[in-house]
Amino acid sequence: MNQLYVFKRLLQYVSKYKSKLLLIAVLGLIGVVFEVAKPLPIKFVIDNVLSGHPLPHFLSNLFSDTSFIENKKNLLYASVGIMLFIALFSFVFSLVIFNLTVGMAQRLVFDLMIDFFAKLQRLSLSFYSKNKVGDLLQRMSGDVFVVYFLVAQIILPALTSLVCLGGMFYIMSRIDLLLAVVAFSVVPVLAIVLGFFAKPMNDTTTVQYKTQGSFSAFLQQSLSSMKIIQAFGRESFMHQKLKKHAEEFGNAFIVANRVSMTYNQMSVLITGIASATLVTLGALRGLNGTLSVGDLFIFLGYLTALFGPVNSLTTAIGAAIAIGARGKRVFDILDSEEVVKENPHAIDIKYPKGEIEFRNVTFGYGNALQLPVLKNISFKVLPGQVVALVGATGAGKTSIISLLSRFYDPWKGSILFDGVDIADIKLHSLRENVSLVLQEPFIFPMTIVENIAFGNPEASFEDIVEAAKGAQAHDFISKLPNGYETLISEQGSSLSGGEKQRIAIARAFLKKAPVLILDEPTSAVDSLTESKIFEALSHFSKGKTVFLISHRLSTIKHADQIITIKEGQVVERGTHQSLLDENKVYAGLYKYQHIT
Ligand code: UTP
Ligand code: MG
Numbered sequence: 183m184n185q186l187y188v189f190k191r192l193l194q195y196v197s198k199y200k201s202k203l204l205l206i207a208v209l210g211l212i213g214v215v216f217e218v219a220k221p222l223p224i225k226f227v228i229d230n231v232l233s234g235h236p237l238p239h240f241l242s243n244l245f246s247d248t249s250f251i252e253n254k255k256n257l258l259y260a261s262v263g264i265m266l267f268i269a270l271f272s273f274v275f276s277l278v279i280f281n282l283t284v285g286m287a288q289r290l291v292f293d294l295m296i297d298f299f300a301k302l303q304r305l306s307l308s309f310y311s312k313n314k315v316g317d318l319l320q321r322m323s324g325d326v327f328v329v330y331f332l333v334a335q336i337i338l339p340a341l342t343s344l345v346c347l348g349g350m351f352y353i354m355s356r357i358d359l360l361l362a363v364v365a366f367s368v369v370p371v372l373a374i375v376l377g378f379f380a381k382p383m384n385d386t387t388t389v390q391y392k393t394q395g396s397f398s399a400f401l402q403q404s405l406s407s408m409k410i411i412q413a414f415g416r417e418s419f420m421h422q423k424l425k426k427h428a429e430e431f432g433n434a435f436i437v438a439n440r441v442s443m444t445y446n447q448m449s450v451l452i453t454g455i456a457s458a459t460l461v462t463l464g465a466l467r468g469l470n471g472t473l474s475v476g477d478l479f480i481f482l483g484y485l486t487a488l489f490g491p492v493n494s495l496t497t498a499i500g501a502a503i504a505i506g507a508r509g510k511r512v513f514d515i516l517d518s519e520e521v522v523k524e525n526p527h528a529i530d531i532k533y534p535k536g537e538i539e540f541r542n543v544t545f546g547y548g549n550a551l552q553l554p555v556l557k558n559i560s561f562k563v564l565p566g567q568v569v570a571l572v573g574a575t576g577a578g579k580t581s582i583i584s585l586l587s588r589f590y591d592p593w594k595g596s597i598l599f600d601g602v603d604i605a606d607i608k609l610h611s612l613r614e615n616v617s618l619v620l621q622e623p624f625i626f627p628m629t630i631v632e633n634i635a636f637g638n639p640e641a642s643f644e645d646i647v648e649a650a651k652g653a654q655a656h657d658f659i660s661k662l663p664n665g666y667e668t669l670i671s672e673q674g675s676s677l678s679g680g681e682k683q684r685i686a687i688a689r690a691f692l693k694k695a696p697v698l699i700l701d702e703p704t705s706a707v708d709s710l711t712e713s714k715i716f717e718a719l720s721h722f723s724k725g726k727t728v729f730l731i732s733h734r735l736s737t738i739k740h741a742d743q744i745i746t747i748k749e750g751q752v753v754e755r756g757t758h759q760s761l762l763d764e765n766k767v768y769a770g771l772y773k774y775q776h777i778t
Contacts, residue, residue: 184506185384185502185503185506187513188505188506188509188510188513189332189502189505189506189509191509191513191516192328192329192332192505192509193332195290195293195294195329196290196329196332196333196337198293199286199289199290202282202286203286203333203337205282206279206282206283206286206338207338207341207342209275209278209279209282210279210338210341210342211341211342211345212275213272213275213276213279213342214342214345214346214349215349216268216271216272216275217272217346217487218346218349218350218353219268220265220268220272220483220487221479221480221483221484221487222264222480223261223262223264223265223268224261224265224476224479224480224483225476225477225479225480226257226261226476227258227261227262227476228474228475228476228479229474229475229476229477230257230476231254231257231258231261233474233475233476234254235474235476237251237257279338283333283334283338284334286333287329287330287333287334288330290329290330290333291326291327291329291330293329294326294329294512295322295323295326297516298321298322298326298512298515298516299322301515301516301518302318302322302515304520305518305520305521306520306521306522306589306590307584307589307590308521308547308590309518309521311547313515314395314396314399314402314403315399315402315403316395316397316398316399316400316401316402316403317395317396317398317399318515319398319402320394320395320398320399321395321511321512321515324394325391325508325509325511325512326512328505328508328509328512329509331501331504331505332505335497335498335501336498336501336502336505339494339495339497339498340494340495340498342491343490343491343492343494343495343498344491344495346490346491347366347369347488347491347492347495350484350487350488350491351365351366353480353484354480354481354484357473357477357480357481358464358467358472358473358477358481360463361460361463361464361467361481364456364459364460364463365456365460365484365485365488367456368452368453368456368488368492369492371452372449372452372492372496375445375448375449375452376445376496376499379441379442379444379445379448380503382441383438383441383442383445383500383503383504384503384506384507386434386437386438386441386442387438387442387503387504387507387508388507388510389434389437389438390431390434390435390437390438390507391507391508391511392434392511393427393430393431393433393434393435394431394434394435395511396427396430396431397427397428397430397431400423400424400427401424401427404420404424406672409675442500442504445496445500446493446496446497446500449492449493449496450493453488453492453493457485457488460481460482460485461482461485464478464481464482465478521590521591522588522589522590522591522609524608524609525605525606527606528606528607528608528609528611529602529606529607529608529611530607530608530611531599531600531602531607531611531612531614531615534599534600534615534695534696534697535565535600535696536565536566536599536600536615536696536697536726536727537562537563537564537565537598537599537600537601537727538562538563538586538597538598538599538697538727538729539561539562539563539597539598539601540559540560540561540562540582540585540595540597541560541595541596541597541598542558542559542560542594542595542596543556543558543559543560543585543592543594543595543596543597544556544557544558544559544592544593544594544595545581545585545590545592545593545594546593547581547590550593554593554750555578555581555750556578556581556582556585556592556750556751557749557750557751558595558751559578559582559595559747559750559751559752560595560752561743561745561752561755563727563729563743564727565696565725565727566725566726566727567727567728567742567743568723568727568728568730568740568741568742568743569727569728569729569730569741569742569743569744569745570729570730570731570732570738570741570743570744570745571583571729571730571731571745571747572731572732572733572735572738572744572745572746572747572768572771573746573747573748573767574748575733577747577748577749577750578747578749578750579701579731579747580621580701580731581750582747583618583699583701583729583731585597586604586616586697586699586729587612587613587616587618587699588604588605588609588612588613591605599612599615599697614695615695615696615697616695616697616698616699617637617690617691617693617695617697617698617699618690618699618701619683619686619687619689619690619699619700619701619703620686620701621701621702621705621731623682623683623685623686624686625670625677625682625685625686626670627669627670627671627672628669628670629664629666629667629668629669629670630659630662630665630666630667630668630670630685631643631646631666631667633670633685633689634646634649634650634685634688634689634692635689635692636689637689637690637692637693637695638692638693638694641692643666645692646666646688646692647666649688649689649691649692649722650666650684650685650688651718652687652688652691652715652718652719652721652722653684653685653687653688653691653715653718654684654707654711654714654715654718655681655684655685655687655688658681658684678706679706680704680706680707680708680711682706683703683704683705683706683707684707684711684715686703687700687703687704687715690703691718691722695726696725696726696727697726697727697728697729698722698723698726698727698728698729699728699729700719700728700729700730700731700732701731702731702732702733703715703732704716704732704734704737705732705733712734712737713737716737734775735768735771735772735775736775736776738758739758740758741757741758742757743755743756743757744756744757744758744761744768746761746766746767746768746771748767753766753767754766754767754768758772
């Protein structure tokens with residue numbers, strides 16, 4: 183991805199606000215006229231008021247009564263009046279332009295942020311196992327501002343500076359062409375310097391934003407694992423690691439800024455040398471009478487004014503290079519391939535029944551060259567059946583249900599929902615029909631009601647309470663200071679492990695989906711509460727297909743089908759009794775649990 187591509191993409195965003203940008207540009211150009219006209223009244227004061235030269239014809243012709251302009255004081259007041267008028271208008275214009283630009287640029291950042299977030303929501307879990315949350319945060323909250331800089335630091339300043347320089351060149355060349363050419367000879371010299379600096383500036387800013395991303399990622403990870411760090415007494419270890427990240431970021435920051443600062447200061451030096459040359463040349467011309475004092479004054483006035491647009495041009499180019507590096511960080515994500523893609527002809531599940539079939543599914547988390555985690559898995563579950571997946575830790579149970587929700591796609595084979603390959607079903611429609619309780623329950627930093635109703639926002643309060651009762655959560659919720667309206671802190675840290683699990687179960691109970699997946703839903707709950715939850719499960723799951731993963735085999739005894747997974751393969755299938763009779767893996771596990 184090169185810089186040009188980044189600009190093309192950014193300009194697509196800007197093009198949405200074409201008319202507004204045009205308005206700002208037009209206002210900016212009017213502002214330029216004032217800017218260019220600023221030194222002119224002083225020329226009249228010096229040449230026509232103080233030195234007594236007559237006014238140029240085009241001005242004196244404007245007055246029918248010449249007695250007015252012959253009065254020097256009148257001429258002085260008129261010149262000063264024009265100066266004040268220009269100052270006032272420049273002030274008003276700058277304010278209006280500033281407000282319009284900031285307003286538009288802010289909307290642009292907002293658009294890019296929204297697209298970024300929408301993309302993040304579409305990316306599959308394999309993306310999140312490769313990218314760090316802190317780095318993504320940095321990209322989404324910091325790097326998206328490139329589009330703001332593009333408008334506020336590049337497009338508009340470059341445009342007005344160019345026009346401003348054009349206007350100045352015109353007036354200067356009217357006064358003295360040679361001097362004007364000397365003044366503007368800085369431009370090609372600056373271009374050469376820029377050519378020299380462009381690559382190092384790009385490289386160093388790229389490193390700067392990359393290290394900034396890793397720094398944020400480390401910070402985010404440390405903040406969210408503070409409990410473990412403190413419990414293991416590893417504060418100084420983490421401190422050292424943080425220092426390393428901070429140093430890397432700090433060094434990259436210094437190097438990048440040193441390079442761009444050198445570039446900026448070299449431009450200032452070059453314009454400085456040019457102005458010294460011009461002062462000498464101009465003064466010599468003044469001495470031999472080819473240039474009036476007023477003209478010399480204008481020349482020198484423009485010379486200092488020349489710094490403004492030339493510098494904002496060089497800054498704009500420097501900013502463009504930084505934007506290339508930062509914008510790449512945004513578009514790398516926006517353009518990243520959606521591994522779990524939605525088929526353009528994908529369909530909605532209209533009347534879901536909940537029949538699930540795995541056909542020869544092989545899957546692994548890495549690429550196909552690595553070893554698969556699931557090998558040739560096949561089974562079929564009829565609507566309304568309860569199926570239990572059992573097996574040792576790491577056998578592949580969670581992987582199977584992750585495939586069913588299409589968090590990942592299988593390498594080989596297919597998964598069917600009501601006879602339709604889930605790859606041909608709209609992702610939203612598939613997930614709407616699957617209710618999930620994850621092995622690690624996730625609780626949002628919202629109220630309990632919002633957490634339970636997360637999958638069914640239209641649910642009535644009565645339904646929410648009923649689901650909470652089924653999940654054996656109602657009693658503890660009622661004892662909380664604000665009951666169902668209690669706000670839960672980040673990562674549910676104000677709740678016990680079992681309480682979090684019960685809220686996650688209530689959430690799944692409330693979601694009206696024909697397929698219910700429970701991945702060790704009660705691992706943190708005592709046996710009595712667990713048996714109550716399973717009693718409620720039979721009520722809430724009436725007619726639903728239920729996938730149940732549990733290491734406590736007593737909870738799955740009544741399943742219609744038990745599938746034993748060993749090292750990613752199905753090794754047995756049957757009912758509790760038939761598997762006991764077979765006396766193989768399941769029977770072994772069950773006997774072990776009931777003897778010990
Ligand atoms: P599972 O997570 O499917 O195992 O991982 P499981 O049967 O549910 O295990 P328990 O009972 O919850 O502990 C199966 C294999 O896939 C790997 C794991 O390391 C394990 O070997 N895996 C899992 C990955 O490589 N990447 C992941 O993101 C998850
Ligand atoms: Mg698991």
